[in-house]
Amino acid sequence: MEKIMHHDHIERWQHRHTFNTDKQNIENRTRIVVIITFMMMSAEIFFGWMTHSMALFADGIHMGTHAFALGIALVAYMLARRHATNENFNFGTWKIEILGAYSSALVLGIVAIMMIYTSIERLIHPLVILYNQALLVASLGLLVNLVSAIILNSGLHSPVRHAHQAAEETHNHKPTTAVHDDLNLRSAYLHVIADALTSIFAIIAILGAKYLAFNRLDPVMGIVGAILIIRWAVLLLNDSARILLDYKSPLAAEIRKRIESDGDSQISDLHVWKIADNNYACIISVVTGKNYLPEDYRKRLKNIPELAHITIEKNDFSNTK
Numbered sequence: 001m002e003k004i005m006h007h008d009h010i011e012r013w014q015h016r017h018t019f020n021t022d023k024q025n026i027e028n029r030t031r032i033v034v035i036i037t038f039m040m041m042s043a044e045i046f047f048g049w050m051t052h053s054m055a056l057f058a059d060g061i062h063m064g065t066h067a068f069a070l071g072i073a074l075v076a077y078m079l080a081r082r083h084a085t086n087e088n089f090n091f092g093t094w095k096i097e098i099l100g101a102y103s104s105a106l107v108l109g110i111v112a113i114m115m116i117y118t119s120i121e122r123l124i125h126p127l128v129i130l131y132n133q134a135l136l137v138a139s140l141g142l143l144v145n146l147v148s149a150i151i152l153n154s155g156l157h158s159p160v161r162h163a164h165q166a167a168e169e170t171h172n173h174k175p176t177t178a179v180h181d182d183l184n185l186r187s188a189y190l191h192v193i194a195d196a197l198t199s200i201f202a203i204i205a206i207l208g209a210k211y212l213a214f215n216r217l218d219p220v221m222g223i224v225g226a227i228l229i230i231r232w233a234v235l236l237l238n239d240s241a242r243i244l245l246d247y248k249s250p251l252a253a254e255i256r257k258r259i260e261s262d263g264d265s266q267i268s269d270l271h272v273w274k275i276a277d278n279n280y281a282c283i284i285s286v287v288t289g290k291n292y293l294p295e296d297y298r299k300r301l302k303n304i305p306e307l308a309h310i311t312i313e314k315n316d317f318s319n320t321k
Helices: 002-012 024-050 054-082 094-124 131-156 183-212 217-244 251-262 294-300
Strands: 266-276 279-288 307-316
Touching: 024 054, 024 131, 024 183, 054 094, 054 131, 054 183, 094 183, 094 217, 131 183, 183 217, 251 266, 251 279, 251 294, 266 307, 294 307
Parallel strands: 279 307
Antiparallel strands: 266 279
């Protein structure tokens, strides 16, 4: 009987470590975009090969790189969901999504570098542009990307938490209600936008070449677009790398301020890192000469909704001598 009571007491202080939210809806939207992109890619490659159109064939290969990156985002969602309750992941599977975002950002950067190389080559050795055919391909690609962007954009503004999740909150686990910042979804969205931007610049360049006889406008616009895409890729790499490397969170300053607000307590060790879109974990070691309990410090942090997992170690000044 005592063993059972002890077990029940332990369970009071236990909580689940599935900090990430249910993203089945976002996963389904990403899957639809992957299918659309793959179908468009396959059609362009097939008809480009059959009609001997290198412009169509090349655009199909270009879209293939984006299809590959979108596939990375989809697989990341699938793996994160499938292993969500796997206890081998100490703080859940959310970082699988961040790894997917980082990988997609690398692909985005590689695509941009390829665009610059091809554009410079075209500046040095200009080719004859088949205006009507190129306009058709660019316009069709733009339409597909706009549809894909609309599908993904609604996912970017989905709330983090649903009504049924509020009832599942347990001790020291408080998912935030703020709009989430899903880097994996952002990476997929950037690939679609980058492809759409390429199509827009291509249309402008083709029209300029056709009606103004400025054939070199096409590679120039390609370089401009590539530079912008590289900037997006660098920003996404920076954001995802900081999370993967557990870079110090800006919440640390606020946590220190609240814990040390009594004028006696001092934080001797503090670690704060991100474990979900808007959730953080922290380990705090506090030294104090007063009779504070860890729960007293926990109460000081209760109005920081982003803190989903808090571990507090309290040490007395008398024990440090």
